[in-house]
Amino acid sequence: MQNHSWQPFAENAPAVSVVAAVYKGEWLNRLCESVAAQTFTDWECILVDDESPDDSGKVCDAWAAKDPRFKAIHKKNGGASSARNVGLAAARGRWVVIPDCDDELSPHALEYALEMEKQHPGAFVIWEYTGDHAAFEAGFGRPLAAACLPRKQIDRLMVRRNLYFTAWNKLFDRELLAENDLWFDENIRPEKDQYRIDPDGQWYGEDRDYVDRYMRLALDPTPEQPIAYTGNDLYYYDCTNTDAITRHIEVRVAGENAAMADEANEQLALPADPTAYCQTLLDDYAQDAKLDWIYGGNEHKTAGLHLSVLRSLAYGIWACRKTGKPLPAGMWTHPGLAGALAWCKQRRRYSPYYLPLRWHSAALAAKLYYLDATYNRNFGRLDWGFYYLLGGKWNR
Numbered sequence: 001m002q003n004h005s006w007q008p009f010a011e012n013a014p015a016v017s018v019v020a021a022v023y024k025g026e027w028l029n030r031l032c033e034s035v036a037a038q039t040f041t042d043w044e045c046i047l048v049d050d051e052s053p054d055d056s057g058k059v060c061d062a063w064a065a066k067d068p069r070f071k072a073i074h075k076k077n078g079g080a081s082s083a084r085n086v087g088l089a090a091a092r093g094r095w096v097v098i099p100d101c102d103d104e105l106s107p108h109a110l111e112y113a114l115e116m117e118k119q120h121p122g123a124f125v126i127w128e129y130t131g132d133h134a135a136f137e138a139g140f141g142r143p144l145a146a147a148c149l150p151r152k153q154i155d156r157l158m159v160r161r162n163l164y165f166t167a168w169n170k171l172f173d174r175e176l177l178a179e180n181d182l183w184f185d186e187n188i189r190p191e192k193d194q195y196r197i198d199p200d201g202q203w204y205g206e207d208r209d210y211v212d213r214y215m216r217l218a219l220d221p222t223p224e225q226p227i228a229y230t231g232n233d234l235y236y237y238d239c240t241n242t243d244a245i246t247r248h249i250e251v252r253v254a255g256e257n258a259a260m261a262d263e264a265n266e267q268l269a270l271p272a273d274p275t276a277y278c279q280t281l282l283d284d285y286a287q288d289a290k291l292d293w294i295y296g297g298n299e300h301k302t303a304g305l306h307l308s309v310l311r312s313l314a315y316g317i318w319a320c321r322k323t324g325k326p327l328p329a330g331m332w333t334h335p336g337l338a339g340a341l342a343w344c345k346q347r348r349r350y351s352p353y354y355l356p357l358r359w360h361s362a363a364l365a366a367k368l369y370y371l372d373a374t375y376n377r378n379f380g381r382l383d384w385g386f387y388y389l390l391g392g393k394w395n396r
Helices: 028-036 056-066 080-090 109-119 133-138 151-160 174-179 206-218 248-267 274-295 299-323 335-347 354-358 362-373 377-389
Strands: 016-022 043-049 070-074 095-097 124-130 146-150 170-173 226-236
Touching: 016 028, 016 056, 016 080, 016 109, 028 043, 028 056, 043 056, 043 080, 056 070, 070 080, 080 206, 095 109, 095 174, 109 124, 109 146, 109 170, 109 226, 124 133, 133 226, 146 151, 146 274, 151 226, 151 274, 151 299, 170 174, 170 206, 174 206, 226 274, 274 299, 274 335, 299 335, 299 354, 299 362, 335 354, 354 362, 354 377, 362 377
Parallel strands: 016 043, 016 095, 043 070, 124 226
Antiparallel strands: 095 170, 124 170, 146 226
16 A cells, blocks of 8 residues: 555564654653653654654654654655554564554553553453543553453444544554554545545544554454453543644544434434344443443443443334334343443433333333434423433432
């Protein structure tokens, strides 16, 4: 795809290559400081200045002069993919981490990533992130909490957290990258409105495209591929600098995908098999809920897991009634539904779908979903009515 070649593997090479494309890196020093502060010290950091118009290139040179583990490369402007490929071509480590230039790694990021790989060889190592810097710093001392599951058992959690679609929260195996000659697609230039579109019409940025090809071509593409995942926030994602080299795609894609989701919602698209949809939803949730411990009690992250299943189940119920399909046998006593309702009650976390599902009212759950999906003002009336029926003191 690109005219690049891989460095040969050498015994004296660092274990990890941190590759950062740099363009208008307002907080580049913060990234470099976080790399320098890693508890795992056998790394190199390759900073690729993509002809940034500010002082970012000088910052790269300053770090290379201060610490020999940093390397500064300057190139003509070619976009994020081009800069990352230059960095990958210079990388010597067996493992590769690809942060954005304005973000930050937890001090334990490399240590924990390699520990997960050591415990689970062959697994794709993925970690959590946060946009809350105070929460990020508060988690520095948290011990590693990780799980390794086949992709089929953790896919929904990964998709719900948008963890597959970025390059900066993953440990890449450079041996597999070299064997499959995987480079970033330099034809994807978000700042020039150049994207890839998948068969479903979704916009692809350079990150998602690269991770997708890595998972399909370098890893086991079947549902059995192991995913090693930690709920520790090993990465701080700063979305405030929209001029940074990899930010353009995120603004555009978020808007495009949200618009497409709204359009699909307005059409109330039906699943192929509504009965199976409900059953699979609850089965998968029952598995996902077992991973609560991995977030170390962070209710902000676990809430989405528990609350989203209630609305999704209401959608499935609406689809069953719309198509005349039966609800799954034993749905009302399924441990997945019981667990989601119990979680809400124990933590007093409110969902407008809580009471209809607790009452086992398929008709009310379906009606509520329809009003919700069509933005009917009566949804708000029912929403607040249910809230006050629960005493008006649950957390919304």
